[in-house]
Amino acid sequence: MTKRQKKRLIPLLIIAAVLIVGSLLPSLGLPGVPGWDTLFTEAGLRSGETDKLPLRVHFIDVGQGDCTLIQSGEANVLIDGGKPGNDKKVTAYLKNHNVKQLDYLIATHPDSDHIGSLPEIIAAYPPKNVIMPRLTEKNTPTTKIYTRLLEAVKNSGAKVIAAEPGMSCTIGEAKMEIIAPLAQYNDANEMSVVARVTLGKIAYLFTGDAEGKSEAAMLASGKVLRADVLKVGHHGSKTSSGKDFLAAVNPKAAVISCGQGNSYGHPHSETLSKLSAVGAQVYRTDQLGTIIIATDGKELVTQWEK
Numbered sequence: 001m002t003k004r005q006k007k008r009l010i011p012l013l014i015i016a017a018v019l020i021v022g023s024l025l026p027s028l029g030l031p032g033v034p035g036w037d038t039l040f041t042e043a044g045l046r047s048g049e050t051d052k053l054p055l056r057v058h059f060i061d062v063g064q065g066d067c068t069l070i071q072s073g074e075a076n077v078l079i080d081g082g083k084p085g086n087d088k089k090v091t092a093y094l095k096n097h098n099v100k101q102l103d104y105l106i107a108t109h110p111d112s113d114h115i116g117s118l119p120e121i122i123a124a125y126p127p128k129n130v131i132m133p134r135l136t137e138k139n140t141p142t143t144k145i146y147t148r149l150l151e152a153v154k155n156s157g158a159k160v161i162a163a164e165p166g167m168s169c170t171i172g173e174a175k176m177e178i179i180a181p182l183a184q185y186n187d188a189n190e191m192s193v194v195a196r197v198t199l200g201k202i203a204y205l206f207t208g209d210a211e212g213k214s215e216a217a218m219l220a221s222g223k224v225l226r227a228d229v230l231k232v233g234h235h236g237s238k239t240s241s242g243k244d245f246l247a248a249v250n251p252k253a254a255v256i257s258c259g260q261g262n263s264y265g266h267p268h269s270e271t272l273s274k275l276s277a278v279g280a281q282v283y284r285t286d287q288l289g290t291i292i293i294a295t296d297g298k299e300l301v302t303q304w305e306k
């Protein structure tokens with residue numbers, strides 16, 4: 001993919017440079033003049049070739065947390081919304097990408113770095129359907145943010161769907177299947193809704209913060225886990241991304257959503273080594289900002305913000 005990505009990026013860089021200031025071109029490479037990277041960043045992400053592809057997945061940079069927008073045809077799916085304080089950034093991003101309504105909102109699990117901004121996002125973009133893990137009474141959090149999420153969902157009038165493995169739906173031309181959770185766990189991370197999205201030969205796997213127990217259950221379930229693009233579990237923590245799990249997924253691209261200098265030390269070096277061992281190219285929001293990986297069902301096209 002690296003080769004392909006380079007091929008695609010070069011014309012983009014040229015367009016970006018021309019768009020900004022034609023007069024800078026003769027000076028490129030000289031001291032004091034913005035380089036290609038700066039020009040690309042300033043040109044933003046909206047004019048890229050990914051816009052035209054039938055399936056576009058946006059890993060929105062929300063610092064330490066997760067927020068992923070999936071677009072295909074007229075359909076939009078949001079997985080998580082980042083910690084509190086990201087709502088304005090996320091709703092502006094949705095607006096800039098012509099989202100009028102969310103067909104599905106997946107709240108992977110009740111942790112604040114995933115659902116923290118969802119109450120405001122739901123108020124601005126009332127979803128048709130909300131997919132959440134079904135929690136036992138004992139495992140249902142009493143946190144303020146979870147209560148606010150449930151209130152926002154209720155007020156939105158959305159249909160609430162308890163995530164069940166095997167459930168599937170169409171997203172434009174793509175298909176989405178729920179893979180996990182496969183059991184009731186006391187650990188909120190292990191309750192993460194895991195979804196696999198496919199278009200043609202290409203597959204994406206979104207794992208929330210699923211850790212070792214859920215990964216083992218997914219492997220034992222016999223479900224197809226293979227994915228060209230993996231949203232790496234739990235921000236690249238060593239408690240996720242077991243060797244056997246990564247071997248089954250066998251990703252070409254691995255996206256880690258984490259904040260610069262986060263206090264957890266995510267991503268852990270053990271995870272990066274394991275991803276490297278399966279030959280995955282790693283994309284990190286703390287380094288690249290928002291990352292888009294789009295496809296026509298045959299190959300991947302990648303763009304990023306910084």
Ligand SMILES: [Zn+2]
Pocket residue numbers: 065066111113114209234235
């Ligand atoms: Zn998390």
